[in-house]
Amino acid sequence: MATLPEIEAFAHDHVFLGAAHDDNARRTLWVVALTAGMMVVEIVAGYLTGSMALLADGFHMATHAGALGVAAAAYAYAKRHASNRAYSFGTGKVGDLAGFASAMVLGLIALGIGVESILRLFQPITVAFGEATIIAVVGLGVNIASAFLLSGGHHHGHDHHGHEHGHAHGAHGGDNNMRSAYIHVLADALTSVLAIAALLAGRYLGWVWMDPVMGIVGAVVIARWSWSLMRDTASVLLDATDHHVEDEVRELVETPGDARITDLHVWRVGPEAHAAIVSVVSGQGVTGDEIRARLAPVHELAHLTVECR
Incomplete structure:
Protein backbone atom coordinates (compact mmCIF):
# COMPACT_ATOMS: atom_id res chain seq x y z
CA MET A 1 0.00 0.00 0.00
CA LEU A 238 -18.99 40.77 -4.34
CA ASP A 239 -15.66 39.04 -5.16
CA ALA A 240 -14.94 41.17 -8.22
CA THR A 241 -11.86 40.07 -10.14
CA ASP A 242 -8.70 42.16 -9.78
CA HIS A 243 -7.67 42.29 -13.43
CA HIS A 244 -4.10 43.39 -12.65
CA VAL A 245 -3.48 40.24 -10.60
CA GLU A 246 -5.41 38.11 -13.11
CA ASP A 247 -3.30 39.36 -16.03
CA GLU A 248 -0.08 38.73 -14.09
CA VAL A 249 -1.15 35.16 -13.26
CA ARG A 250 -2.06 34.46 -16.87
CA GLU A 251 1.24 35.90 -18.13
CA LEU A 252 3.41 33.90 -15.72
CA VAL A 253 1.61 30.61 -16.39
CA GLU A 254 1.31 30.84 -20.18
CA THR A 255 4.49 32.68 -21.25
CA PRO A 256 6.70 29.51 -21.30
CA GLY A 257 4.31 28.12 -23.93
CA ASP A 258 3.76 24.69 -22.36
CA ALA A 259 0.50 25.39 -20.53
CA ARG A 260 -2.77 27.22 -21.10
CA ILE A 261 -5.24 28.45 -18.52
CA THR A 262 -8.76 27.14 -19.16
CA ASP A 263 -10.41 28.66 -16.09
CA LEU A 264 -9.20 31.36 -13.73
CA HIS A 265 -10.80 32.94 -10.68
CA VAL A 266 -9.04 35.68 -8.67
CA TRP A 267 -10.68 37.50 -5.80
CA ARG A 268 -9.66 39.45 -2.74
CA VAL A 269 -9.74 37.81 0.71
CA GLY A 270 -8.12 40.60 2.73
CA PRO A 271 -5.87 43.68 2.54
CA GLU A 272 -3.12 42.95 0.00
CA ALA A 273 -4.26 39.30 -0.13
CA HIS A 274 -6.00 37.45 -2.94
CA ALA A 275 -7.12 33.89 -3.54
CA ALA A 276 -6.99 32.19 -6.92
CA ILE A 277 -8.25 29.00 -8.53
CA VAL A 278 -6.26 28.18 -11.66
CA SER A 279 -7.25 25.39 -14.06
CA VAL A 280 -4.43 24.50 -16.47
CA VAL A 281 -4.25 22.20 -19.48
CA SER A 282 -0.87 21.00 -20.75
CA GLY A 283 0.32 18.43 -23.23
CA GLN A 284 3.77 18.21 -21.65
CA GLY A 285 2.90 17.00 -18.16
CA VAL A 286 3.32 20.29 -16.32
CA THR A 287 2.62 19.65 -12.63
CA GLY A 288 0.77 21.70 -10.06
CA ASP A 289 4.02 22.33 -8.20
CA GLU A 290 5.55 23.83 -11.35
CA ILE A 291 2.57 26.17 -11.75
CA ARG A 292 2.88 27.20 -8.10
CA ALA A 293 6.57 27.94 -8.63
CA ARG A 294 5.77 30.17 -11.60
CA LEU A 295 3.25 32.10 -9.52
CA ALA A 296 5.55 32.55 -6.52
CA PRO A 297 6.45 36.16 -7.53
CA VAL A 298 2.79 37.19 -7.21
CA HIS A 299 2.91 38.05 -3.53
CA GLU A 300 -0.76 39.06 -3.50
CA LEU A 301 -1.72 35.38 -3.86
CA ALA A 302 -2.24 34.26 -0.28
CA HIS A 303 -4.34 31.20 -1.18
CA LEU A 304 -3.77 29.28 -4.42
CA THR A 305 -5.55 26.23 -5.81
CA VAL A 306 -4.13 24.67 -9.00
CA GLU A 307 -5.94 22.10 -11.14
CA CYS A 308 -3.95 20.38 -13.91
CA ARG A 309 -5.73 18.52 -16.69
Whole structure:
Protein backbone atom coordinates (compact mmCIF):
# COMPACT_ATOMS: atom_id res chain seq x y z
CA MET A 1 0.00 0.00 0.00
CA ALA A 2 1.28 3.45 -0.93
CA THR A 3 2.41 5.64 1.94
CA LEU A 4 0.60 8.94 2.17
CA PRO A 5 2.63 12.08 2.90
CA GLU A 6 2.22 13.75 6.28
CA ILE A 7 -0.75 16.11 6.04
CA GLU A 8 0.95 18.60 8.38
CA ALA A 9 3.33 19.48 5.55
CA PHE A 10 0.40 20.93 3.61
CA ALA A 11 -1.31 22.69 6.51
CA HIS A 12 -1.97 26.42 6.24
CA ASP A 13 -4.17 29.01 7.87
CA HIS A 14 -6.70 31.47 6.48
CA VAL A 15 -5.62 34.59 8.35
CA PHE A 16 -5.65 37.37 5.76
CA LEU A 17 -5.74 40.50 7.93
CA GLY A 18 -2.85 42.39 6.36
CA ALA A 19 0.56 43.15 7.84
CA ALA A 20 -0.55 46.52 9.24
CA HIS A 21 -3.77 45.28 10.87
CA ASP A 22 -2.74 45.74 14.52
CA ASP A 23 -1.08 49.09 13.86
CA ASN A 24 -4.11 50.36 11.95
CA ALA A 25 -6.40 49.19 14.75
CA ARG A 26 -4.40 51.15 17.33
CA ARG A 27 -4.39 54.28 15.15
CA THR A 28 -8.14 54.07 14.70
CA LEU A 29 -8.75 53.69 18.45
CA TRP A 30 -6.69 56.82 19.13
CA VAL A 31 -8.74 58.77 16.60
CA VAL A 32 -12.01 57.45 18.06
CA ALA A 33 -10.91 58.62 21.51
CA LEU A 34 -9.85 62.04 20.18
CA THR A 35 -13.07 62.55 18.21
CA ALA A 36 -15.32 61.32 21.01
CA GLY A 37 -13.53 63.54 23.52
CA MET A 38 -14.02 66.61 21.33
CA MET A 39 -17.65 65.64 20.80
CA VAL A 40 -18.32 65.47 24.55
CA VAL A 41 -16.56 68.80 25.18
CA GLU A 42 -18.63 70.55 22.49
CA ILE A 43 -21.95 69.10 23.63
CA VAL A 44 -21.32 69.88 27.31
CA ALA A 45 -20.09 73.40 26.47
CA GLY A 46 -23.12 73.89 24.23
CA TYR A 47 -25.53 73.04 27.03
CA LEU A 48 -23.66 75.16 29.57
CA THR A 49 -23.43 78.21 27.31
CA GLY A 50 -26.69 77.74 25.46
CA SER A 51 -24.82 77.75 22.14
CA MET A 52 -26.70 75.94 19.37
CA ALA A 53 -23.61 76.18 17.16
CA LEU A 54 -21.59 74.18 19.67
CA LEU A 55 -24.38 71.65 20.11
CA ALA A 56 -24.84 71.25 16.36
CA ASP A 57 -21.14 70.70 15.75
CA GLY A 58 -20.96 68.31 18.69
CA PHE A 59 -23.77 66.13 17.37
CA HIS A 60 -22.31 66.36 13.86
CA MET A 61 -19.02 65.07 15.26
CA ALA A 62 -20.96 62.25 16.93
CA THR A 63 -21.78 60.81 13.49
CA HIS A 64 -18.08 60.69 12.62
CA ALA A 65 -17.22 59.22 16.03
CA GLY A 66 -19.82 56.52 15.41
CA ALA A 67 -18.44 55.70 11.96
CA LEU A 68 -14.88 55.59 13.30
CA GLY A 69 -16.14 53.37 16.11
CA VAL A 70 -17.49 50.95 13.51
CA ALA A 71 -14.03 50.86 11.89
CA ALA A 72 -12.39 50.12 15.26
CA ALA A 73 -14.96 47.41 16.01
CA ALA A 74 -14.30 45.82 12.60
CA TYR A 75 -10.58 45.58 13.36
CA ALA A 76 -11.33 43.95 16.72
CA TYR A 77 -13.86 41.49 15.28
CA ALA A 78 -11.60 40.48 12.39
CA LYS A 79 -8.71 39.84 14.79
CA ARG A 80 -10.81 37.91 17.31
CA HIS A 81 -12.35 35.61 14.70
CA ALA A 82 -9.39 35.36 12.32
CA SER A 83 -9.00 31.61 12.91
CA ASN A 84 -12.71 30.83 13.21
CA ARG A 85 -13.44 27.91 10.88
CA ALA A 86 -16.93 29.30 10.27
CA TYR A 87 -15.29 31.75 7.85
CA SER A 88 -13.96 29.71 4.93
CA PHE A 89 -11.50 32.39 3.83
CA GLY A 90 -10.99 34.13 7.15
CA THR A 91 -12.17 37.56 8.25
CA GLY A 92 -10.02 39.68 5.97
CA LYS A 93 -13.08 41.28 4.32
CA VAL A 94 -14.72 42.44 7.56
CA GLY A 95 -12.96 45.78 7.04
CA ASP A 96 -14.53 46.10 3.59
CA LEU A 97 -17.96 45.50 5.12
CA ALA A 98 -17.28 48.25 7.67
CA GLY A 99 -15.98 50.49 4.88
CA PHE A 100 -19.18 49.98 2.90
CA ALA A 101 -21.27 50.90 5.95
CA SER A 102 -19.13 54.01 6.51
CA ALA A 103 -19.57 54.99 2.87
CA MET A 104 -23.33 54.87 3.32
CA VAL A 105 -23.06 57.06 6.44
CA LEU A 106 -20.90 59.52 4.50
CA GLY A 107 -23.49 59.61 1.75
CA LEU A 108 -26.24 60.42 4.26
CA ILE A 109 -24.06 63.15 5.81
CA ALA A 110 -23.49 64.65 2.35
CA LEU A 111 -27.22 64.54 1.64
CA GLY A 112 -28.02 66.22 4.96
CA ILE A 113 -25.44 68.97 4.43
CA GLY A 114 -26.65 69.54 0.87
CA VAL A 115 -30.34 69.80 1.79
CA GLU A 116 -29.67 72.09 4.77
CA SER A 117 -27.38 74.31 2.66
CA ILE A 118 -29.96 74.69 -0.12
CA LEU A 119 -32.64 75.62 2.43
CA ARG A 120 -30.34 78.21 4.00
CA LEU A 121 -29.49 79.64 0.59
CA PHE A 122 -33.14 80.63 0.13
CA GLN A 123 -33.95 81.17 3.81
CA PRO A 124 -30.85 82.75 5.42
CA ILE A 125 -30.53 82.67 9.20
CA THR A 126 -28.50 84.81 11.57
CA VAL A 127 -25.00 83.38 12.08
CA ALA A 128 -22.83 84.08 15.14
CA PHE A 129 -19.67 84.46 13.03
CA GLY A 130 -17.17 84.85 15.88
CA GLU A 131 -18.34 81.86 17.92
CA ALA A 132 -18.83 79.65 14.87
CA THR A 133 -15.34 80.48 13.54
CA ILE A 134 -13.71 79.45 16.82
CA ILE A 135 -15.60 76.14 16.77
CA ALA A 136 -14.58 75.49 13.16
CA VAL A 137 -10.90 76.24 13.89
CA VAL A 138 -10.87 73.92 16.92
CA GLY A 139 -12.61 71.21 14.89
CA LEU A 140 -10.06 71.61 12.11
CA GLY A 141 -7.26 71.17 14.64
CA VAL A 142 -8.80 67.91 15.87
CA ASN A 143 -9.18 66.69 12.28
CA ILE A 144 -5.58 67.54 11.40
CA ALA A 145 -4.38 65.59 14.45
CA SER A 146 -6.63 62.67 13.48
CA ALA A 147 -5.41 62.71 9.88
CA PHE A 148 -1.82 62.67 11.13
CA LEU A 149 -2.58 59.61 13.29
CA LEU A 150 -4.23 57.76 10.41
CA SER A 151 -1.91 58.78 7.59
CA GLY A 152 0.73 56.15 8.37
CA GLY A 153 -1.76 53.35 7.84
CA HIS A 154 -3.39 54.83 4.74
CA HIS A 155 -0.43 54.91 2.32
CA HIS A 156 1.37 51.85 1.05
CA GLY A 157 3.27 50.47 -1.94
CA HIS A 158 4.84 47.20 -3.07
CA ASP A 159 7.70 45.74 -5.10
CA HIS A 160 7.61 42.19 -6.43
CA HIS A 161 10.82 40.51 -7.63
CA GLY A 162 11.16 42.46 -10.81
CA HIS A 163 7.44 43.12 -11.00
CA GLU A 164 6.99 46.70 -9.83
CA HIS A 165 3.48 47.77 -9.02
CA GLY A 166 2.19 51.14 -7.96
CA HIS A 167 -1.10 49.28 -7.50
CA ALA A 168 -3.41 51.62 -9.29
CA HIS A 169 -5.92 48.98 -8.32
CA GLY A 170 -5.43 50.32 -4.81
CA ALA A 171 -8.93 49.68 -3.64
CA HIS A 172 -8.33 45.98 -4.18
CA GLY A 173 -4.91 46.06 -2.55
CA GLY A 174 -5.17 48.33 0.46
CA ASP A 175 -7.10 48.42 3.72
CA ASN A 176 -10.54 49.83 2.90
CA ASN A 177 -11.43 50.01 6.59
CA MET A 178 -8.52 52.39 7.21
CA ARG A 179 -9.42 54.22 4.00
CA SER A 180 -12.99 54.77 5.24
CA ALA A 181 -11.74 56.15 8.57
CA TYR A 182 -9.34 58.44 6.74
CA ILE A 183 -12.08 59.72 4.42
CA HIS A 184 -14.35 60.47 7.39
CA VAL A 185 -11.59 62.59 8.92
CA LEU A 186 -10.89 64.33 5.59
CA ALA A 187 -14.59 65.00 5.10
CA ASP A 188 -14.83 66.64 8.50
CA ALA A 189 -11.65 68.63 7.84
CA LEU A 190 -13.03 69.78 4.48
CA THR A 191 -16.25 71.02 6.05
CA SER A 192 -14.20 72.89 8.68
CA VAL A 193 -12.00 74.59 6.05
CA LEU A 194 -14.99 75.57 3.91
CA ALA A 195 -16.85 76.78 7.00
CA ILE A 196 -13.92 78.96 8.09
CA ALA A 197 -13.67 80.52 4.61
CA ALA A 198 -17.42 81.16 4.50
CA LEU A 199 -17.56 82.57 8.03
CA LEU A 200 -14.67 84.97 7.43
CA ALA A 201 -16.25 86.11 4.16
CA GLY A 202 -19.57 86.61 5.90
CA ARG A 203 -18.07 88.50 8.83
CA TYR A 204 -15.71 90.83 6.98
CA LEU A 205 -17.22 91.09 3.49
CA GLY A 206 -20.88 90.64 4.28
CA TRP A 207 -21.15 87.63 1.98
CA VAL A 208 -23.72 85.73 4.01
CA TRP A 209 -24.54 83.58 0.98
CA MET A 210 -21.05 82.05 1.12
CA ASP A 211 -22.00 79.83 4.07
CA PRO A 212 -24.65 77.76 2.25
CA VAL A 213 -22.67 77.80 -1.02
CA MET A 214 -19.64 76.32 0.72
CA GLY A 215 -21.96 73.78 2.31
CA ILE A 216 -23.16 72.69 -1.13
CA VAL A 217 -19.57 72.43 -2.40
CA GLY A 218 -18.61 70.32 0.61
CA ALA A 219 -21.67 68.08 0.14
CA VAL A 220 -20.75 67.40 -3.50
CA VAL A 221 -17.12 66.54 -2.66
CA ILE A 222 -18.11 64.27 0.25
CA ALA A 223 -20.73 62.56 -1.94
CA ARG A 224 -18.04 61.79 -4.53
CA TRP A 225 -15.76 60.33 -1.84
CA SER A 226 -18.68 58.31 -0.51
CA TRP A 227 -19.52 56.89 -3.94
CA SER A 228 -15.89 55.98 -4.63
CA LEU A 229 -15.57 54.15 -1.31
CA MET A 230 -18.95 52.43 -1.72
CA ARG A 231 -18.08 51.27 -5.25
CA ASP A 232 -14.67 49.89 -4.27
CA THR A 233 -15.80 48.11 -1.11
CA ALA A 234 -18.86 46.66 -2.86
CA SER A 235 -16.65 45.18 -5.59
CA VAL A 236 -14.54 43.45 -2.93
CA LEU A 237 -17.59 42.15 -1.06
CA LEU A 238 -18.99 40.77 -4.34
CA ASP A 239 -15.66 39.04 -5.16
CA ALA A 240 -14.94 41.17 -8.22
CA THR A 241 -11.86 40.07 -10.14
CA ASP A 242 -8.70 42.16 -9.78
CA HIS A 243 -7.67 42.29 -13.43
CA HIS A 244 -4.10 43.39 -12.65
CA VAL A 245 -3.48 40.24 -10.60
CA GLU A 246 -5.41 38.11 -13.11
CA ASP A 247 -3.30 39.36 -16.03
CA GLU A 248 -0.08 38.73 -14.09
CA VAL A 249 -1.15 35.16 -13.26
CA ARG A 250 -2.06 34.46 -16.87
CA GLU A 251 1.24 35.90 -18.13
CA LEU A 252 3.41 33.90 -15.72
CA VAL A 253 1.61 30.61 -16.39
CA GLU A 254 1.31 30.84 -20.18
CA THR A 255 4.49 32.68 -21.25
CA PRO A 256 6.70 29.51 -21.30
CA GLY A 257 4.31 28.12 -23.93
CA ASP A 258 3.76 24.69 -22.36
CA ALA A 259 0.50 25.39 -20.53
CA ARG A 260 -2.77 27.22 -21.10
CA ILE A 261 -5.24 28.45 -18.52
CA THR A 262 -8.76 27.14 -19.16
CA ASP A 263 -10.41 28.66 -16.09
CA LEU A 264 -9.20 31.36 -13.73
CA HIS A 265 -10.80 32.94 -10.68
CA VAL A 266 -9.04 35.68 -8.67
CA TRP A 267 -10.68 37.50 -5.80
CA ARG A 268 -9.66 39.45 -2.74
CA VAL A 269 -9.74 37.81 0.71
CA GLY A 270 -8.12 40.60 2.73
CA PRO A 271 -5.87 43.68 2.54
CA GLU A 272 -3.12 42.95 0.00
CA ALA A 273 -4.26 39.30 -0.13
CA HIS A 274 -6.00 37.45 -2.94
CA ALA A 275 -7.12 33.89 -3.54
CA ALA A 276 -6.99 32.19 -6.92
CA ILE A 277 -8.25 29.00 -8.53
CA VAL A 278 -6.26 28.18 -11.66
CA SER A 279 -7.25 25.39 -14.06
CA VAL A 280 -4.43 24.50 -16.47
CA VAL A 281 -4.25 22.20 -19.48
CA SER A 282 -0.87 21.00 -20.75
CA GLY A 283 0.32 18.43 -23.23
CA GLN A 284 3.77 18.21 -21.65
CA GLY A 285 2.90 17.00 -18.16
CA VAL A 286 3.32 20.29 -16.32
CA THR A 287 2.62 19.65 -12.63
CA GLY A 288 0.77 21.70 -10.06
CA ASP A 289 4.02 22.33 -8.20
CA GLU A 290 5.55 23.83 -11.35
CA ILE A 291 2.57 26.17 -11.75
CA ARG A 292 2.88 27.20 -8.10
CA ALA A 293 6.57 27.94 -8.63
CA ARG A 294 5.77 30.17 -11.60
CA LEU A 295 3.25 32.10 -9.52
CA ALA A 296 5.55 32.55 -6.52
CA PRO A 297 6.45 36.16 -7.53
CA VAL A 298 2.79 37.19 -7.21
CA HIS A 299 2.91 38.05 -3.53
CA GLU A 300 -0.76 39.06 -3.50
CA LEU A 301 -1.72 35.38 -3.86
CA ALA A 302 -2.24 34.26 -0.28
CA HIS A 303 -4.34 31.20 -1.18
CA LEU A 304 -3.77 29.28 -4.42
CA THR A 305 -5.55 26.23 -5.81
CA VAL A 306 -4.13 24.67 -9.00
CA GLU A 307 -5.94 22.10 -11.14
CA CYS A 308 -3.95 20.38 -13.91
CA ARG A 309 -5.73 18.52 -16.69
